[in-house]
Amino acid sequence: MVQKFDAIIIGTGQAGPSLAQRMTQEGMKTAIIERKLFGGTCVNVGCIPTKALVASARAAHMARRGGDFGVTIDGHIKVDMKQVKARKDAIVKQSNSGVTNWLKTMENLTVFEGHGRLESPGSVRVNGDTLEAGKIILNVGGRATVPDIPGIQDIEYLTNSSIMDVDALPEHLIIVGGSYIGLEFAQMYRRFGSQVTVIQRGARLVSREDTDISEAVREILENEGIDVRLNTKCMKFSRQDGKVIVSTSCEESNEEIVGSHLLMAIGRRPNTDDLGLEMAGVETDERGFIIVDDELRTSRPGIWAIGDANGRGAFTHTSYNDFEILAANMFDNDPRRVSDRITAYGLFIDPPLGRIGMTEAQVRTSGKKALVGKMMMARVGRARERSETQGFMKVLIDAESERILGAAILGIGGDEVVHSLLDVMYADAPYTTIQRAMHIHPTVTELIPTLLGDLKPLE
Numbered sequence: 001m002v003q004k005f006d007a008i009i010i011g012t013g014q015a016g017p018s019l020a021q022r023m024t025q026e027g028m029k030t031a032i033i034e035r036k037l038f039g040g041t042c043v044n045v046g047c048i049p050t051k052a053l054v055a056s057a058r059a060a061h062m063a064r065r066g067g068d069f070g071v072t073i074d075g076h077i078k079v080d081m082k083q084v085k086a087r088k089d090a091i092v093k094q095s096n097s098g099v100t101n102w103l104k105t106m107e108n109l110t111v112f113e114g115h116g117r118l119e120s121p122g123s124v125r126v127n128g129d130t131l132e133a134g135k136i137i138l139n140v141g142g143r144a145t146v147p148d149i150p151g152i153q154d155i156e157y158l159t160n161s162s163i164m165d166v167d168a169l170p171e172h173l174i175i176v177g178g179s180y181i182g183l184e185f186a187q188m189y190r191r192f193g194s195q196v197t198v199i200q201r202g203a204r205l206v207s208r209e210d211t212d213i214s215e216a217v218r219e220i221l222e223n224e225g226i227d228v229r230l231n232t233k234c235m236k237f238s239r240q241d242g243k244v245i246v247s248t249s250c251e252e253s254n255e256e257i258v259g260s261h262l263l264m265a266i267g268r269r270p271n272t273d274d275l276g277l278e279m280a281g282v283e284t285d286e287r288g289f290i291i292v293d294d295e296l297r298t299s300r301p302g303i304w305a306i307g308d309a310n311g312r313g314a315f316t317h318t319s320y321n322d323f324e325i326l327a328a329n330m331f332d333n334d335p336r337r338v339s340d341r342i343t344a345y346g347l348f349i350d351p352p353l354g355r356i357g358m359t360e361a362q363v364r365t366s367g368k369k370a371l372v373g374k375m376m377m378a379r380v381g382r383a384r385e386r387s388e389t390q391g392f393m394k395v396l397i398d399a400e401s402e403r404i405l406g407a408a409i410l411g412i413g414g415d416e417v418v419h420s421l422l423d424v425m426y427a428d429a430p431y432t433t434i435q436r437a438m439h440i441h442p443t444v445t446e447l448i449p450t451l452l453g454d455l456k457p458l459e
């Protein structure tokens, strides 16, 4: 059967549902297609469940640290993994049902549950039906990718999705991948009580960050008893007596790590391999990301790609911002662009890292004349009061324009505090604006003007 619509959205990630609402409000007869879970990665197996688990892990950590604050807890502190999972599931369910009900009751919207595949530039096949529309929007997201490392076929492993079903404590969790996703799981499982080993191919963790950040993150994790193995260029897997063995050297002096569970957290790939892009003439890059212009148009007029699948961002906020850009251009005659946005993201270990704009390494490469300010969190009253003094704040300033180029706040509240700098960047105001601001005492943010008052040339 052929059904005609004004617009078809494939995928219900972080952009599709909001776009569906806007399109239907604009009077467009719209179809939305979801093959698995409404709300996509963030809601079901990404941000929301991981942050719920991070919160349980922090509760366990603070209970163990009770003595530091003069709080005595009689008896052994135990983590009930079934309850941890049940709490996480309840939080996920609330968000998942929220999106599901929202879409299923949206006026002017038809929801299809199945796999959508482009048949031509103007049509999509789903569950044996053909849907036609002049506008097609792809919000298909991505999934974990597991490279073909020797022995991987012979062992069982977890990904960020399947680890969501774990409701018992792994005795020894080995995590391959020392980047954002891997490290959140590393710290949370250590705090739940597992022995944890992180294996990273490169010379440092979170290798996209500056070296001082990588070092501080490693220290935070090692202080909690996480075993971090770097420079493991050669890797192979095997199985013995129900255990997983990871060999991290190809030399004769083979180093082996024996664990009860393995989490592969090496990277993600876009869900574009089974989307029929070739039938519609939509081009991708060599990694499968859909090529888009600054307004998110693909190479085929009438088709847009938003969210992780376009390779222009890998976060919930970048996906949602894609929706805002597309809607502004389509309906509001407001020419918003992807290039208008400033890099911003968090690493949600505890304490968290808030990152905006350029890294120090990027500033150096750019050749800009710059100033740098750095302050250890141990100087921050709020951090000392809470006995959480790990990390530091760093800010980079353009010496000529006085604009903030970038910042990293690794420390208590870093993921929130960094927004005070980000908003000044969006306001295109000089750093002196915030330097003169009066902030509330005692907070972390109150030290930002002090940090900005002590800048040095970036040598």
Ligand SMILES: Cc1cc2nc3c(=O)[nH]c(=O)nc-3n(C[C@H](O)[C@H](O)[C@H](O)COP(=O)(O)OP(=O)(O)OC[C@H]3O[C@@H](n4cnc5c(N)ncnc54)[C@H](O)[C@@H]3O)c2cc1C
Pocket (backbone or CB within 6 Å): 010, 011, 012, 013, 014, 015, 016, 033, 034, 035, 036, 037, 038, 039, 040, 041, 042, 043, 045, 046, 047, 048, 050, 114, 115, 116, 117, 139, 140, 141, 142, 160, 181, 271, 274, 275, 306, 307, 308, 309, 313, 314, 315, 316, 317, 318, 319, 348
């Ligand atoms: C463990 C983990 C933790 C994360 N934590 C954070 C965080 O703290 N902060 C943050 O900003 N980001 C985080 N992210 C990233 C974030 O989840 C994604 O950037 C976000 O979900 C945006 O995705 P999206 O809108 O592109 O699509 P997705 O959320 O990936 O959704 C795509 C949807 O499309 C559906 N789909 C795909 N192909 C088809 C098809 N052919 N037919 C029908 N349906 C289809 C999928 O089933 C899915 O529901 C995390 C990711 C992971 C894995």
